[in-house]
Amino acid sequence: PKTPKGICGADADTLVARNLLRAVAAGSGCYIHIVENTALNLRAIGESGGPIKSPAALDRLAAHLGVSGTGLHEKAVNVANAVLSDLYLPRYETMRLTEKMAYAPRYALWDKLGILPGGAKSEVFDGVVKSSTNLNSDPVDMLMHCLTLGISTGLYGLTMTNLLNDVMLGQPVIRSAAVGFKTIDPRYINIMITGHQHSCFTDLQERLVAPDAVRRAKAAGAEGFRLVGCTCVGQDLQLRGEHYQEVFTGHAGNNFTSEAVLATGAIDMVVSEFNCTLPGLEPIADKLKIKMICIDDVSKKANAEYARYSYQDREAVTEKVVSEAIASYRARRGDVKMNIPADHGNDDTLTGVSELSLKEFLGGAWKPLVDLIASGTIKGVVGVVGCSSMVSGGHDVLTVDLVKELIARDIIVLSAGCSSGGLENCGLMSPSAAGLAGPSLRAVCEKLGI
Ligand code: SF4
Structure with a gap:
């Protein structure tokens, strides 16, 4: 100054x-x-x-x-x-x-x-x-x-x-899940969700797989509806994905990846309710004729239609999403080029970790984990949490490199938020990542099959 x-x-x-x-x-x-x-x-x-x-x-x-x-x-x-x-x-x-x-x-x-x-x-x-x-x-x-x-x-x-x-x-259950662009199935009417308020989708995720909704999708030429996860609400669906296996295809990617997810051409609608619904989605949606619906005006996009969600109005909001998604599918499919990188992501990302599910996984007590840390076999636990960023080399580069370094030093990494989106798409939440860990952590992972 x-x-x-x-x-x-x-x-x-x-x-x-x-x-x-x-x-x-x-x-x-x-x-x-x-x-x-x-x-x-x-x-x-x-x-x-x-x-x-x-x-x-x-x-x-x-x-x-x-x-x-x-x-x-x-x-x-x-x-x-x-x-x-x-x-x-x-x-x-x-x-x-x-x-x-x-x-x-x-x-x-x-x-x-x-x-x-x-x-x-x-x-x-x-x-x-x-x-x-x-x-x-x-x-x-x-x-x-x-x-x-x-x-x-x-x-x-x-x-x-x-x-x-x-x-x-529903409570999280530890399981393997598919992640990345490979989760997007072009045979379906695909709705990408962005935000942080999973409870605003309770009705939608049940209705999209109801027989009458599937019949309407089939009449339009699709196999049915699928929700494609992006940003934190995608992580939430992934976390509780055990309960939504039919409607939820998987977590495609984090905040900045959502632009590329739209660019595949296979998304027919975006439903947003919070951040991170990037302004950068707007021109892509316009160009690829993707309908945008916003259900909470705190994340209103300039080209999105606003249909305020409340539990009391859930049926009307769900019907709007279903009918507009069908209309969008009919209007754009065949007219818009698709390019879904089939080898992006994996099928064996470990997810569903909560305090409760992790304790159950450890046999009902924290002692096995505490013993590993107390004996020095595992050096500790580090949280790599929060948003992804574009600094230090590009999208997710910093978090991916940091996590590789930490696990190589026998340190367990807990991740959450969009950091997870990058880490999982790069295979760091798959059992094969044990190969990048230090000898002690690798032995623990291999013994537990994680
Ligand atoms: S973790 Fe951060 S970047 Fe990702 S959706 Fe949440 S607020 Fe946005």
């Missing part, structure tokens, strides 16, 4: 903390939006007596949160209400479920530091206020606010969303 302070007197620490807080508040807003919609969907399912895919997940979550109810549906409503009422609290009231969701010693520390979150939406709101021009100029206060937002985002936006999805969509 040419001067030590801005014209208003703000120093560099204030400017940096203000920008960081604004970015963190925006990110928190995104994930709180997701958990809010997820809880609203669960409440609507409970109130209408709709399908609860995993009663066991509901019982476990309700017991954990200290929520009761007569019967499954009432329990679902009460769990959803407990989450929603926390999200809607004012900032000066601490959210009640945080303590039940957090690791106890850490909760005590947060309490001591005074960073326990009040209502999650209010925390985002005041984060935006604080970081506006000439409001807060205390960098430490703004950084502490970032930590508070991190707690509400992690525990509610991420962990709670997954636990609620387990109830509505």
Whole structure:
């Protein structure tokens, strides 16, 4: 900088903390939006007596949160209400479920530091206020606010969303799955989904394989409908893919790969509900006559038709998707060139890993894994999580190289988000990746057949 302070007197620490807080508040807003919609969907399912895919997940979550109810549906409503009422609290009231969701010693520390979150939406709101021009100029206060937002985002936006999805969509089961472009079958009407809100697809994924919908697809010349996964919602479907084997072809790729997925010509429709629905999809969709439908306007694309999803309106939204997908298939097939790289991806990506499924896989206890780490056979576990990026050599290059390096040093890698999309398409989540691991990790993988 040419001067030590801005014209208003703000120093560099204030400017940096203000920008960081604004970015963190925006990110928190995104994930709180997701958990809010997820809880609203669960409440609507409970109130209408709709399908609860995993009663066991509901019982476990309700017991954990200290929520009761007569019967499954009432329990679902009460769990959803407990989450929603926390999200809607004012900032000066601490959210009640945080303590039940957090690791106890850490909760005590947060309490001591005074960073326990009040209502999650209010925390985002005041984060935006604080970081506006000439409001807060205390960098430490703004950084502490970032930590508070991190707690509400992690525990509610991420962990709670997954636990609620387990109830509505089924619990993850460890299995082998197909990934990459090879999962796209041109004989079907293919709908690519992008976003983060799996619970907005509960109705669609059941209806697309219903006999009357398949009959309509066949009348148009296709074999039926298929959902092609992209971005985080594709990962979610992959995670719970055990329950959706017929409708879900597999996870084709991550955020930036979605452009190339459209470019294969075999996708007839994009249904988006959140990020990352790249603006770069728009011109490709226009050129290849791909219908775009957006079901949550936070991810509205300029050329997408908006059909707002709510559980109450699910049948109308599903019917819109089905009829428009058929119309799109009829209009574009034969007219648009197809090019699906058949050798892209693999059929043996290990997926379905959750805290519960992993523990089951280990024989019902963490001890085998802890023993391997304690003895030094495995050096540790590293999380390579989050979005993919284009820096350091190109798309996914950084994460793929990093993971190769880590496993070569006998370190287990846990991945999530779009990082997984790149890693799995490059074969790093297949049993054959054991060949790239250090001798100790390789021996463990080969013994377990993973
Ligand atoms: S992991 Fe990141 S890049 Fe991928 S869909 Fe989620 S937010 Fe977007």
